[in-house]
Amino acid sequence: xxxxxxxxxxxxxxxxxxxxxxxxxxxxxxxxxxxxxxxxxxxxxxxxxxxxxxxxxxxxxxxxxxxxxxxxxxxxxxxxxxxxxxxxxxxxxxxxxxxxxxxxxxxxxxxxxxxxxxxxxxxxxxxxxxxxxxxxxxxxxxxxxxxxxxxxxxxxxxxxxxxxxxxxxxxxxxxxxxxxxxxxxxxxxxxxxx
Numbered sequence: 001x002x003x004x005x006x007x008x009x010x011x012x013x014x015x016x017x018x019x020x021x022x023x024x025x026x027x028x029x030x031x032x033x034x035x036x037x038x039x040x041x042x043x044x045x046x047x048x049x050x051x052x053x054x055x056x057x058x059x060x061x062x063x064x065x066x067x068x069x070x071x072x073x074x075x076x077x078x079x080x081x082x083x084x085x086x087x088x089x090x091x092x093x094x095x096x097x098x099x100x101x102x103x104x105x106x107x108x109x110x111x112x113x114x115x116x117x118x119x120x121x122x123x124x125x126x127x128x129x130x131x132x133x134x135x136x137x138x139x140x141x142x143x144x145x146x147x148x149x150x151x152x153x154x155x156x157x158x159x160x161x162x163x164x165x166x167x168x169x170x171x172x173x174x175x176x177x178x179x180x181x182x183x184x185x186x187x188x189x190x191x192x193x194x
Contacts, residue, residue, distance in 0.1 A: 041058075051077060055129065064094050068085075073098075091125055095124050097131070101112065103140060107141045114152070118162070133192075134190065166186045168183050
């Protein structure tokens with residue numbers, strides 16, 4: 001009988017060790033895993049043509065024919081005959097914006113007043129389309145904040161906020177987020193630039 005116990009205990013120990021092994025992912029793999037786990041919609045693009053094509057597909061999939069731009073430089077992503085650009089946002093209009101950084105260890109997307117101006121994330125529409133590049137990937141929030149400080153030496157932006165949830169009405173029990181619902185239906189157009 002002891003022979004079988006030893007045999008099964010050894011097998012259980014091996015199974016437990018396999019389950020507890022740490023998996024080391026690269027920054028981009030870690031970000032994508034965490035982002036998708038939270039319900040984000042991820043579209044990887046090798047070039048600007050793919051960005052434009054995927055942008056059109058997102059608009060078509062959701063039957064959106066208008067968009068609010070948080071950065072006029074993004075107007076090159078579409079033909080103005082295909083989509084209407086609004087001067088102010090409303091609850092139903094998707095927002096097209098760049099971001100500061102993509103946080104790999106949590107799958108969050110970090111914004112600042114460079115994108116949002118003085119408007120809180122919770123005041124915008126629930127639908128976001130974010131354009132970012134792989135060079136904006138950072139390991140954690142600390143590196144993201146350092147990056148913001150480094151990139152904006154003359155005037156550090158305010159209104160620094162992450163989008164943490166990509167499922168609308170997801171209940172967040174973190175007391176630091178009380179009254180600040182940043183859940184968004186979010187599409188990420190990620191351009192490979194490295």
